[in-house]
Structure formats: C-alpha cells, structure tokens
Amino acid sequence: MSLLIDLSRIAVIFLSYDEPEAEENFRRLQSLVPRAGRVHGVKGLDAVYNRAGDLGWTPQVVTVDGDNFVTDSTFFTRRLQINAPELDAVISFSARIAHNGLAYGNGGIKIWPRAALREIRAHDPLRTPGASSDFFERMPYVLASGVPSRTSVTGTALHAFRAGFREGARLARPPGSPAPSDCPDMGTAEALRRHVSADNLERLRIWCMVGADxxxxxWAIHGARLGCAMAALDRMDMALVSDYDGIAALWRDEAARFEARPGAFADAGVRLIDRLNQELGLALSELDEEGSRAAREAYVPPPRIGRIGPR
Known part of the structure; x- marks a missing residue:
C-alpha cells in the first residue's frame, strides 16, 4: 500500500551545536518553514535526536543539520509517495558538500519516524554497548532522489577538521564496525576494497584530496586523511567519531604541532598521503588550489538512485 507524506504539514526540527553558519541557516529554514523548531547546544548525538523526537509533534519528523542550507525553496511544499513499510525507515536526501563537490546523504535532510528519534541509541557506547558511528547502521534506511540542500563544514579550522576526520574514518571502515575486533583483517588495500563499497572509496578519495582552494x-582534507589512517590502519575505536570533545582535543594537538614548526602541516600531509597510498592503495595526489578547484568543478556526482522523490 502506498502513502503520501505531505512535507507542508509535518514537524521540522533544526539541529545545531556550534556550527559557525547555524544562525544564517536557521533563518533560511524559518523563511521557508516558519513552524520549524530547533534543538541547540545539546551534547551527544543520541541526546540531540532524542530531543528532536520530543519536540516533534507529528508521526514523521524532518531534521535539518546546523551546517545545512536549504537551496530548494519548494522542498517543504511537496509530497512524498512511499510504501507503508517505509514509515518505519529514515528517508535520506543528498546534500551538496560545498568545499569538495560531493553529493550524498552526509549532512542532508532526513525524515524520521518520531518514535525512532525519541528512542535512538546508536552513537553512545557508554549507553549502548556496540554503538556504531552512524544511525543508518542500526535502522532501516531509504535513499531519496534529489539534492535539496548544501552543507558547508569549513567555517573554522576546527569544524573543517572535525567534518573531515569523521567522514574519513567512517568511509574507511565497513558499516557497523565500531570496535577494531569487528574487522580484524583491515589494514591492507585488499581488505579495504573487500569491505568498503566503490562509491564510498570514491568519496573517501575526494575528501582526502579536494578543497584546498x-x-x-x-584542514578538512587533513582531517579526512588522519581519520582514514586511524580507522583503517591504526585500529581506532569508532566511538571517537561521535566524541566531539575527543576530536577537538586531537585537533588542538595537531594545530599546536603545526604552529611550532613552519612547514609541519605540509610535511604531515605528504606523510599521510604516502602512507595511505602505500598501505591502502588509495592513489591520492596532493592538489594545489588550482587543481583542487578544477577537480571540484569537473566532478559530477553520480545520480542517486532513490525510489522516493518529491512530487
């Protein structure tokens, strides 16, 4: 049986923590959806989602991240035709990532069952043993066609590093493997290609190369390279991906190290590229600003084959 979700009638919640462009993005959202609510400054990803579920007042709830700018002004006037079982799934739309040109679910608009938002325990290993680095590893997940928004993660050096680190780590590991023991064979190019999809490998390479202009x-590029190395080669516990304080401490250590010695940032980039190429076969190149700009402009994200699309 097919059903319609009317986006003009369901709850919309904006989720922000410390994103530099959050106020501008929220104003944009409110101009399109005056009823939009907001969760701000709540620590812990599960707690953020739980609070959004509490604030939502309809069976389905739309979430928009703090670094997300809605570019499709008609998106919230549309209706989605879905199958009845998909009422229990997260429906994910792509977002265009401003600094590297990728377009996929990272940072995109999502539609949740309200009950799932209120109950989710997917990110905090202290609350949920075996918690993963992302909700889609534990919940039904449906791809939707269309790119109704863009996401910008480079407002500050810390935010750029955090976004790159989190995505570099997530893309370098198979879904649902928060602990090193879950994938004991990781650490070689063969294992990476065996466990990680071709689409995610392409995204990983772009995160690790594009955006220097x-x-x-x-900093986003450096974070992605470091996250990839730590997740795929150094047996990092993936709980760090959801630990913003831990990532901030890591960034401070990196920034202090680079500030102490001229040229240290560039040297670290070369070492990481060499390691990722030699041990994981990623075939990364160091792009200057012109090369990075050209790569982003030339890249065309593959069309997302999503069964659901706005009407």
Missing part, C-alpha cells in the same frame, strides 16, 4: 579546506 576553500578557506580551511586544507
């Missing part, structure tokens, strides 16, 4: 883009 954008302010703080080099």
């Amino acid at each position: 954008v302010e703080n883009g080099a």
Whole structure:
C-alpha cells in the first residue's frame, strides 16, 4: 500500500551545536518553514535526536543539520509517495558538500519516524554497548532522489577538521564496525576494497584530496586523511567519531604541532598521503588550489538512485 507524506504539514526540527553558519541557516529554514523548531547546544548525538523526537509533534519528523542550507525553496511544499513499510525507515536526501563537490546523504535532510528519534541509541557506547558511528547502521534506511540542500563544514579550522576526520574514518571502515575486533583483517588495500563499497572509496578519495582552494579546506582534507589512517590502519575505536570533545582535543594537538614548526602541516600531509597510498592503495595526489578547484568543478556526482522523490 502506498502513502503520501505531505512535507507542508509535518514537524521540522533544526539541529545545531556550534556550527559557525547555524544562525544564517536557521533563518533560511524559518523563511521557508516558519513552524520549524530547533534543538541547540545539546551534547551527544543520541541526546540531540532524542530531543528532536520530543519536540516533534507529528508521526514523521524532518531534521535539518546546523551546517545545512536549504537551496530548494519548494522542498517543504511537496509530497512524498512511499510504501507503508517505509514509515518505519529514515528517508535520506543528498546534500551538496560545498568545499569538495560531493553529493550524498552526509549532512542532508532526513525524515524520521518520531518514535525512532525519541528512542535512538546508536552513537553512545557508554549507553549502548556496540554503538556504531552512524544511525543508518542500526535502522532501516531509504535513499531519496534529489539534492535539496548544501552543507558547508569549513567555517573554522576546527569544524573543517572535525567534518573531515569523521567522514574519513567512517568511509574507511565497513558499516557497523565500531570496535577494531569487528574487522580484524583491515589494514591492507585488499581488505579495504573487500569491505568498503566503490562509491564510498570514491568519496573517501575526494575528501582526502579536494578543497584546498576553500578557506580551511586544507584542514578538512587533513582531517579526512588522519581519520582514514586511524580507522583503517591504526585500529581506532569508532566511538571517537561521535566524541566531539575527543576530536577537538586531537585537533588542538595537531594545530599546536603545526604552529611550532613552519612547514609541519605540509610535511604531515605528504606523510599521510604516502602512507595511505602505500598501505591502502588509495592513489591520492596532493592538489594545489588550482587543481583542487578544477577537480571540484569537473566532478559530477553520480545520480542517486532513490525510489522516493518529491512530487
């Protein structure tokens, strides 16, 4: 049986923590959806989602991240035709990532069952043993066609590093493997290709190479390379991906190290590229600003084959 979700009638919740462009993005959202609510400054990803579920007042709830700018002004006037079982799934739309040109679910608009938002325990290993680095590893997940928004993660060096680190780590590991023991054979190019999809490998390479022409883009690239190395080669516990304080401490250590010695940032980039190429066969290149800009402009994200689309 097919059903319609009317986006003009369901709850919309904006989720922000410390994103530099959050106020501008929320104003944009409110201009399109005056009823939009907001969860701000809540620590812990599960707690953020739980609070959004509490604030939502309809069976389905739309979430928009703090670094997400809605570019499709008609999105919230549309209706989605879905199958009845998909009422229990997260429906995910792509977002265009400003600094590297990728477009997929990372940072995109999502539609949740309200009950799932209120109960989710997917990110905090202290609350849920075996918690993963992302909700889609534990919940039904449906791809939707269309790219109704863009996401910008390079407002500051810390935010760029955090976004790159989290995505570099997630893309370098198979879904649902928060502990090193879950994938004991990781650490070789063969294992990476065996466990990680071709689409995610392409995204990983772009995160690790493209964006140097954008302010703080080099930090996003460095974060992605470091996250990839730590997740795929250094047996990192994936709980760090959801630990913003831990990532901030890691960034401070990196920033202090680079500030102490001129040229240290560039040297670290070369070492990480060499390691990722030699041990994981990623075939990364160091792109200057012109090369990075050209790569982003030339890249065309593959069309997302999503069964659900706005009407």
